Amino acid sequence: MTDGTRVDLARALVVSGIILYVPANILPVMTMTVTGDVEPLTVLGGVQELYDSGLWPVAAVVFLASIMVPFLKLACMSWILLLDGTTAYPRQRTVTFRVLHQIGTWSMIDIFLLAVLTAVGQLGVLASVRAEIGGVFFAAVLLCSLFAADVYHPRLIWRAVEVKA
Amino acid sequence: MLTCRTCRAGIVERALKPGDELRCRRCGAMVKRGHRVTSLHAAWALSTTGLILLILANVYPVMVFDVAGYTQSNLIITGVIGLAGQGFKAVAVLVFFCAIAAPALYLASVWYVSAACSFGKRWFLVERVAHFAERILPWSLVPVFAIACFVAVVKLDMLGTVTWQVGIVWILLLSICCIFVTRAFDKNFVNDQLRKLR
Numbered sequence: 001m002t003d004g005t006r007v008d009l010a011r012a013l014v015v016s017g018i019i020l021y022v023p024a025n026i027l028p029v030m031t032m033t034v035t036g037d038v039e040p041l042t043v044l045g046g047v048q049e050l051y052d053s054g055l056w057p058v059a060a061v062v063f064l065a066s067i068m069v070p071f072l073k074l075a076c077m078s079w080i081l082l083l084d085g086t087t088a089y090p091r092q093r094t095v096t097f098r099v100l101h102q103i104g105t106w107s108m109i110d111i112f113l114l115a116v117l118t119a120v121g122q123l124g125v126l127a128s129v130r131a132e133i134g135g136v137f138f139a140a141v142l143l144c145s146l147f148a149a150d151v152y153h154p155r156l157i158w159r160a161v162e163v164k165a
Numbered sequence: 166m167l168t169c170r171t172c173r174a175g176i177v178e179r180a181l182k183p184g185d186e187l188r189c190r191r192c193g194a195m196v197k198r199g200h201r202v203t204s205l206h207a208a209w210a211l212s213t214t215g216l217i218l219l220i221l222a223n224v225y226p227v228m229v230f231d232v233a234g235y236t237q238s239n240l241i242i243t244g245v246i247g248l249a250g251q252g253f254k255a256v257a258v259l260v261f262f263c264a265i266a267a268p269a270l271y272l273a274s275v276w277y278v279s280a281a282c283s284f285g286k287r288w289f290l291v292e293r294v295a296h297f298a299e300r301i302l303p304w305s306l307v308p309v310f311a312i313a314c315f316v317a318v319v320k321l322d323m324l325g326t327v328t329w330q331v332g333i334v335w336i337l338l339l340s341i342c343c344i345f346v347t348r349a350f351d352k353n354f355v356n357d358q359l360r361k362l363r
Binding site for chain 1: 246256260263317319323
């Protein structure tokens with residue numbers, strides 16, 4: 001893959017990620033049925049439920065991992081990719097990229113949570129958890145940002161700097 | 166004189182004590198890390214442990230959920246089957262890959278490469294396997310799965326009774342083991358060792 005293709009592909013993936021981020025957060029990720037009481041939950045709704053039950057540290061972990069991390073990752077990747085080809089802030093871009101790479105995978109927590117809950121919650125009318133379409137969008141956002149970071153390499157940030165120097 | 170792989174700045178090489186890091190002054194990328202000669206022996210031992218823990222973590226139930234006398238015990242794979250059964254095959258594949266397949270492939274490739282280096286033999290396709298380990302590492306998400314299990318228990322506690330089973334111990338030990346394997350199996354050091362075998 002040439003450097004130009006890498007940048008284009010990374011840009012396309014980030015834009016797709018941003019578009020998919022909207023349905024991922026609006027549509028319910030799962031429905032919980034407790035003794036006949038059906039309750040659809042979005043990602044944010046799940047955090048709200050944890051917070052309401054007084055478990056704010058757990059709520060904070062899920063909020064950071066499944067809402068803040070994907071958002072920050074998409075926002076920072078957009079910034080890095082918009083500045084591609086310029087000589088502005090190369091060091092800051094490199095450091096940001098490296099930090100994103102390390103925290104990025106934590107957003108998978110919500111997908112794993114969905115898997116564990118759907119597996120355990122199969123006790124019929126008494127208590128059941130069903131996965132909903134929001135989970136698919138959420139997974140798609142994660143894959144887009146993961147692949148975007150995989151395709152782009154911090155080496156590309158320094159191309160323009162080198163030409164100038 | 167070394168060259169930074171990220172920004173191509175020249176870096177003066179110096180002797181590194183085990184655990185020391187040499188970072189690029191211009192972009193801050195890690196250029197080299199000091200290792201004991203035996204650090205790949207450690208990677209070999211740890212990846213063997215990891216593979217055993219991986220089997221245990223997948224065989225023993227992680228938690229048992231119970232509502233009004235109905236019980237359901239839960240393995241890692243149960244989540245994958247549950248999602249696939251409800252029609253979300255793509256998400257099921259993703260969970261299977263990140264929680265089971267990628268950790269297994271990562272540990273197995275680390276095992277192969279570090280064993281080859283420990284014996285000082287240039288085994289079949291060993292460079293390819295080393296490269297593969299580096300590629301698959303970001304997909305191996307056992308520690309994230311462990312945290313998700315804790316959150317799941319908190320949620321299920323609102324619905325019924327959840328009891329931890331021995332499986333969670335194996336998952337936690339496996340997470341810790343994976344973190345240490347990643348530390349011991351440094352790609353730059355591995356590439357240096359492989360070059361010596363040639």
